[in-house]
Amino acid sequence: MRDFALAPELEELRAAAERLGRAELAPNVRDAEAAGRWPDGVLDVLDGFPLGGLDVPESLGGVDAGLLAKVVILETLAQFDPSGLPGADRPGATTGALIACPDQALAAEVAASCLDGSAQSAFTVIDPDNGSTGIDWAPAWPALRWIWAMENDTLRLLEVTGTVEPVIALAFQASGSVRVGFDQTTERGRWELSPRVALEVRGRARLWGAAICVGIAQAALEETIEYTMDRVVFGKPVAHHQGNAFDIAYVAARVHAARLVVRDAAASFDRGERDAGFWATQAWLEVREAAFHATNVGIQLLGGHGFIVDHLAEKRFREARHLAMAVGGLDAAEFDVAAEVLDVPDALLASLEQR
Amino acid sequence: MIELDAKTLAMMEEIRSLGRTHIRPMGLEADRTATPPPVDHEFYLICTRQGGLVSKMIGADEGPTALDWKPVRNFLIGEECAYWDRGVALSLPGPGLGGPALRNTGTPEQRQRFLSIFEDHSKARWGAMAMTEPEAGSDVARIKTRARKDGDEWVLNGQKMFCSNSARADWVVVWATIDPALGRGGHRAFVVERGTPGFEIIKVEHKMGSRGYETASFVLEDCRIPGDNLLGGEAFYEAKKGFKASMATFNMTRPLHTAHGVGMGRAAHDFALDFVRNEYPAQGRRRQRALERLARIRRGLHTARLMYLNAVWLAKNGQSNAMEASYAKMYSPPVILEAVAAALDILGEAGVRNDKMLEKLYRDVKILDIGEGTQQVQRHVVARQMLKFPMD
Numbered sequence: 001m002r003d004f005a006l007a008p009e010l011e012e013l014r015a016a017a018e019r020l021g022r023a024e025l026a027p028n029v030r031d032a033e034a035a036g037r038w039p040d041g042v043l044d045v046l047d048g049f050p051l052g053g054l055d056v057p058e059s060l061g062g063v064d065a066g067l068l069a070k071v072v073i074l075e076t077l078a079q080f081d082p083s084g085l086p087g088a089d090r091p092g093a094t095t096g097a098l099i100a101c102p103d104q105a106l107a108a109e110v111a112a113s114c115l116d117g118s119a120q121s122a123f124t125v126i127d128p129d130n131g132s133t134g135i136d137w138a139p140a141w142p143a144l145r146w147i148w149a150m151e152n153d154t155l156r157l158l159e160v161t162g163t164v165e166p167v168i169a170l171a172f173q174a175s176g177s178v179r180v181g182f183d184q185t186t187e188r189g190r191w192e193l194s195p196r197v198a199l200e201v202r203g204r205a206r207l208w209g210a211a212i213c214v215g216i217a218q219a220a221l222e223e224t225i226e227y228t229m230d231r232v233v234f235g236k237p238v239a240h241h242q243g244n245a246f247d248i249a250y251v252a253a254r255v256h257a258a259r260l261v262v263r264d265a266a267a268s269f270d271r272g273e274r275d276a277g278f279w280a281t282q283a284w285l286e287v288r289e290a291a292f293h294a295t296n297v298g299i300q301l302l303g304g305h306g307f308i309v310d311h312l313a314e315k316r317f318r319e320a321r322h323l324a325m326a327v328g329g330l331d332a333a334e335f336d337v338a339a340e341v342l343d344v345p346d347a348l349l350a351s352l353e354q355r
Numbered sequence: 356m357i358e359l360d361a362k363t364l365a366m367m368e369e370i371r372s373l374g375r376t377h378i379r380p381m382g383l384e385a386d387r388t389a390t391p392p393p394v395d396h397e398f399y400l401i402c403t404r405q406g407g408l409v410s411k412m413i414g415a416d417e418g419p420t421a422l423d424w425k426p427v428r429n430f431l432i433g434e435e436c437a438y439w440d441r442g443v444a445l446s447l448p449g450p451g452l453g454g455p456a457l458r459n460t461g462t463p464e465q466r467q468r469f470l471s472i473f474e475d476h477s478k479a480r481w482g483a484m485a486m487t488e489p490e491a492g493s494d495v496a497r498i499k500t501r502a503r504k505d506g507d508e509w510v511l512n513g514q515k516m517f518c519s520n521s522a523r524a525d526w527v528v529v530w531a532t533i534d535p536a537l538g539r540g541g542h543r544a545f546v547v548e549r550g551t552p553g554f555e556i557i558k559v560e561h562k563m564g565s566r567g568y569e570t571a572s573f574v575l576e577d578c579r580i581p582g583d584n585l586l587g588g589e590a591f592y593e594a595k596k597g598f599k600a601s602m603a604t605f606n607m608t609r610p611l612h613t614a615h616g617v618g619m620g621r622a623a624h625d626f627a628l629d630f631v632r633n634e635y636p637a638q639g640r641r642r643q644r645a646l647e648r649l650a651r652i653r654r655g656l657h658t659a660r661l662m663y664l665n666a667v668w669l670a671k672n673g674q675s676n677a678m679e680a681s682y683a684k685m686y687s688p689p690v691i692l693e694a695v696a697a698a699l700d701i702l703g704e705a706g707v708r709n710d711k712m713l714e715k716l717y718r719d720v721k722i723l724d725i726g727e728g729t730q731q732v733q734r735h736v737v738a739r740q741m742l743k744f745p746m747d
Contacts, residue, residue: 004668229742239742249737253682260661282654338646341653342632346621348359348431348660349367 004260010069013049017073020045021080029081029312032174037141038084043117049073052090053115060098060111067204067266071211075259078215079222082319083174085212087139090114093326094121096204097148097155102191106157110146119145123205125328126151133181137169137322140176147185153198158185171315171322196277199336202327203280204269209323210262210284213291216323217255220291220298220316224248227311228301244301251297254290261286268347275344281336288330291320363428367435374439377401382440385567386715391446392567394523399448399479426607426667430614434660437618441719442567444615449473450482451520453528453546455607457482460544460587469526469546483524485515485573492517493732495530496539500575502531507582509545511553516572517726522556523569525549528586544586553578564718606666606676608727609684613663616691616723620656623716624649627698648697655690662686678740685733688724695720 006014024042025032032038046052055070056062078085091098091114101107113119122138128151138144147158162184169177193201225248228239238244261283268276295317299306306313324330359367370378377398385391392398436444450457450470457466472480491497500513511531521527526548532541547554558572585592631645662683669676695716699706706713724730738744 004665005672225742236745237742239738240744242738242744245738245742245744246731246734248742249734250685252678252737252741253686253733256679256682257658257662257686260665261658264661279657282650282657285651286654286658334647334650337650337654338643341646341650342628344653347657349435 006072010065010072013065013069014072014076017049017076018079021077025077025081025084029083029315030309032081032084033315034173036173036176038081038088038174042084043088046088047117050115051077051088052092055095056091056111056115057099059104060108061115062111066270067207068263068270071207071214071262071266074208074211075215075218075262078212079219080215081174082212082216083172083315085175086172087120087141087175089208090117090119090142091121093205093208094123094146094148095208096201097123097150097157099204100155100193100197100201101157101189103189106189110157113145117142119143121146121148123148123327124150125202125332127328127332128152134179134184135182136179137167138164138178138180139172140164140166140178144178144180147180147182148201149182150198150201153193153195155191155193155198155201156187157189158182159188160184161186169322171318195339196274199277199281199340200269201277202332202336203265203277203284205327206284206333207262207265207269207280209326210258210280210287211266213287213320213323214255214258214262216316216320217251217258217287217291217294220294220313220320221248221251221255223311223313224251224294224298224301227305238301247297247301251294255294258283258287258290275340275347278337278340278344279347281333284327285330285333285337288320288324292324295320359431363431366428366432370432370435370439373398373401374435378436378439378443382443382567383712383715385440385442386564387709389561389566391569392443394479403448403473403479404476426671427664430611430663430667433611434614434618434621437615438622439618440567441615441619442565444567444618445519445565446568448479448481451524452484452608453482453524453526456484456528456544456586457546459607460591462588464583465546465586472525481520481524482526482528483518483521484528484530485518485521486530487515487517489514489516493729496542497535498530498532498542499535500529500531501535502533502543502545504533504582505579508579509582509585511545511547511575511578511580514557514572514574516558517560518571518573519568520571521569521573522559522571527554527573529575543592545580546584546586547575547578547580548584551578551580563721564715565722605727606680607670609680609733610663610666610670610676612723612727613659613666613683613687616687616720617656617660617663619716619720619723620652620659620691620694623695623698623713623720624652624656626711626713626716627652627701630702645701648701652694652697655694659683659687659690678737681728681733681736684728685730685737688720688730691723692720 050063053062054065054073055067058064091111098107098111114121120139120142122135122144124135126132126149135147144164145160149156149158160180164178164180167177167179228244229237231238239248265280265283268279298313299317302311302313305311381392381398457469486495488498488500500511503510511529513531526546529545529547531543531545533543534541553576554573556571556573560570562570628649635642635645666676666679666683669679699713699717702711702713705711
């Protein structure tokens, strides 16, 4: 039967991430944004975790602790500051592509450069109807070298050989922001994946963003509670006006649900289940709604304070939306689940006879 | 994938088989006639016979009075029963909503006395629980049914309504107050047995949906019950556990509501899925819209299922689950109503026809957002714990 408890070693790791986040990330959020990167000391600790290699197989140089471990650590760190995570976590959202890449020698080369901190990698989904001329956002550090581009079920590995262009982006300033045209890259490989494996690649990438969104939503909820319990309007705390209290309660339920679906989908990958990519995409769809809701309420109930940079509500509002655009955004995800929905059995009752 | 053990799988198979042959046809018949199945319906006897459904659901391995029951399994079975018809599922013989109250609060002697009757497989038997009153629905702290000690007996006076299966129950767990001025601290739970003078059913409600089970009102007029029918005994309440006990009951029944909702949502999903497979064009915009709707339904149901399993898992492991139970009960009913509505959208105008079943599900499912604490009550519960939201 399902066990919702984290294994003791993972709980230990989560607690360590929480300590790091509380001590090193939370006090320096705005400084890191201004600097465009997290402090070297923090990055050294994260490389030692190792954050990037947690869910990477040993054959590719990782520690193979599993995707559940990865999402738990991502959501924990993101609660304190997600802004530097895209830069710090390598290969991050591209781990699924590394695992699925039929040329494992090439994948190992890519993984090694990411894990040793010399290269950044990014993942993008190309709309088959409209095409794409490049990748519109990627972390600026370490230097972007690898782009995994997926069009339908075709996976391409592009190596950046030309110039990247700095851009100003909606969020994640502590990771920096660049765009690069595909004409500035050289194709290192192109593979036709099966639809199921292709969805796994996209699902893993989506789950990476979903885990960070859970942390952002949790942080938004906590700040909303703290502020609305303290701030008094019309003779009582903001939180004690029923309309506001009900909104906060609903946010809490949605954040709880979001955490459950992300961890469930991650565990589904770890168990090697056939439809893990489908459930990961479903989880991401759930989380992007929940995170938008939590961060929007997070601003709304702070009123004008939510709109100014003295609080982090506005930052979380931007971050949740920024991540929601990843991996082809809403349309690609809805296409993916719609394409599979007739063939994916009930997660619980698959082994029972067909009705 | 959630792993089910062999015994649970076997039971699910049994429910599925009974669902096809009995539960759904009975539900459709009850809906058309607006009358729940009679107490002597052959299916209820099937459920109670040796090795049958009821003894398994209440944990035959452990004995029906054991505390070491199998909540996760029972909730999954509840989901599957509701897939076929929630109304009939709620009408199944057994301790019903009185079961959690007895298990959580009852003394070993009381559990033996009131739960062991279900070991008699010669006839169908029911238990029930009564909390709601004409002037105390969501705010259960305001119940007015009075309990007065008179010698070795308790005397109950008041009225209860919206009480499932009470008209056919062998006993009803009745919540009353020894003194309204004590608020929640005055709450007590009593077991009132059928036939007790002063206990009278006054009305069986006519409902929009969920017609497979009786929803009844009853009065208690100088209803005298033995002193040892006070659930948990005097010592239990001296420790000021009365209201907490009723809330602990809700912490199990709220996730069960969610489990039922998942089952009903699955039924709507499967109906719409078959419609898309058999009636829709093989490609095109309309089909794409339907598939996206189906995927959204699946997402909501999967999330709701994880939420109720999480709440039950916490309870099973002895951890507090009040928040998680309310999260599940708050999140799920709107999602499930939306799922049934989306399934109707997939069928289009054909969906309104009674023979398509979806219109019935649409009527049936709304009660999920009302029973066992409305959507608004769940938000109150969470707000009280999370925000110290004041109680007036």
